[in-house]
Amino acid sequence: MTDLKTRGLVIVGCGKMGSAMLKGWLANGLAPSSVTVIAPRPSAWLQSVEGLRLNAMPDTPPAMVMLGVKPQIMPDVMPDVARFAGGQTLFLTVAAGLPIAFYEAALGARTPLVRAMPNTPSAIGRGITAIVGNGAADEADLDLCERLLGAVGQVVRLEGESQMNAVAAVSGSGPAYVFHLIETLAAAGEAEGLPADMALKLAKATVGGAGALAEESDMLPSELRVQVTSKGGTTAEALKVLMDAQTGFAPLLKRAVRANINRSEELAK
Numbered sequence: 001m002t003d004l005k006t007r008g009l010v011i012v013g014c015g016k017m018g019s020a021m022l023k024g025w026l027a028n029g030l031a032p033s034s035v036t037v038i039a040p041r042p043s044a045w046l047q048s049v050e051g052l053r054l055n056a057m058p059d060t061p062p063a064m065v066m067l068g069v070k071p072q073i074m075p076d077v078m079p080d081v082a083r084f085a086g087g088q089t090l091f092l093t094v095a096a097g098l099p100i101a102f103y104e105a106a107l108g109a110r111t112p113l114v115r116a117m118p119n120t121p122s123a124i125g126r127g128i129t130a131i132v133g134n135g136a137a138d139e140a141d142l143d144l145c146e147r148l149l150g151a152v153g154q155v156v157r158l159e160g161e162s163q164m165n166a167v168a169a170v171s172g173s174g175p176a177y178v179f180h181l182i183e184t185l186a187a188a189g190e191a192e193g194l195p196a197d198m199a200l201k202l203a204k205a206t207v208g209g210a211g212a213l214a215e216e217s218d219m220l221p222s223e224l225r226v227q228v229t230s231k232g233g234t235t236a237e238a239l240k241v242l243m244d245a246q247t248g249f250a251p252l253l254k255r256a257v258r259a260n261i262n263r264s265e266e267l268a269k
């Protein structure tokens with residue numbers, strides 16, 4: 001972390017995900033003067049952060065370069081960061097799909113690189129990020145990433161890169177599925193006569209509260225579900241619909257996760 005402070009962090013591509021992480025890091029005490037952001041269209045927020053260096057690559061190798069552009073843009077930015085390849089700078093990428101081999105082709109296999117899959121709840125310190133390093137990333141590199149990413153939520157280390165697309169399909173994209181659950185639960189309540197704002201408030205608090213309970217409780221989600229479900233009661237009737245083997249959540253989410261992974265595989269080509 002001291003190295004990050006003195007030699008600096010360069011963020012290339014700081015949109016929704018990069019900004020969510022940077023917000024968390026700054027809130028956790030990372031000095032803006034240690035951070036350089038390369039952004040063709042810097043947001044009003046980025047421009048407002050006092051002391052942050054914008055759009056001026058440092059002359060000397062920073063401690064870390066974080067790559068936060070879209071996978072489709074990644075090939076365009078590699079020539080700009082290749083000057084820091086070779087070992088002095090640790091690269092951290094959050095892009096979906098692109099394999100470690102893509103970065104090694106541009107930066108060389110001796111360049112330490114950590115591939116990460118964060119998610120946007122990082123903005124409020126409730127993210128979860130999975131990481132995996134290349135052959136050149138040593139324990140200290142993984143530790144640094146774990147500490148940095150740990151400032152915006154939980155961190156898990158993967159056994160291998162082959163797990164990364166499944167992680168992206170579960171926790172990287174997962175917040176979008178949950179936001180859609182909130183939207184559709186509220187819409188169903190509205191269709192049954194609740195005022196829109198009340199239906200949304202009920203749905204948000206229910207998903208937030210159930211998520212927090214699932215995380216904090218010693219019980220499994222399946223046990224927590226049973227606690228809500230009275231025999232012969234109302235929940236059981238709804239669950240008959242949601243747990244239908246053909247049309248319920250399980251086959252639907254399985255298909256959604258598979259579609260997500262298929263896209264990651266396409267992006268890797």
Ligand SMILES: NC(=O)C1=CN([C@@H]2O[C@H](COP(=O)(O)OP(=O)(O)OC[C@H]3O[C@@H](n4cnc5c(N)ncnc54)[C@H](O)[C@@H]3O)[C@@H](O)[C@H]2O)C=CC1
Nearest residue numbers: 013014015016017038039068069070071094095096118172
């Ligand atoms: N949004 C999410 O929930 C998550 C996103 N990711 C990954 O994060 C990356 C960024 O995604 P988002 O933040 O959602 O997209 P975004 O579009 O909000 O951010 C990308 C940023 O890159 C900037 N950019 C474009 N060309 C550039 C260049 N040549 N040099 C520097 N910056 C450039 C854009 O102006 C934009 O601000 C993607 O690779 C995505 O796979 C990973 C996990 C979750």
Ligand SMILES: O=C(O)[C@@H]1CCC=N1
Nearest residue numbers: 095096168172173174
């Ligand atoms: O939609 C995407 O491609 C990115 C990866 C995970 C979440 N957002």
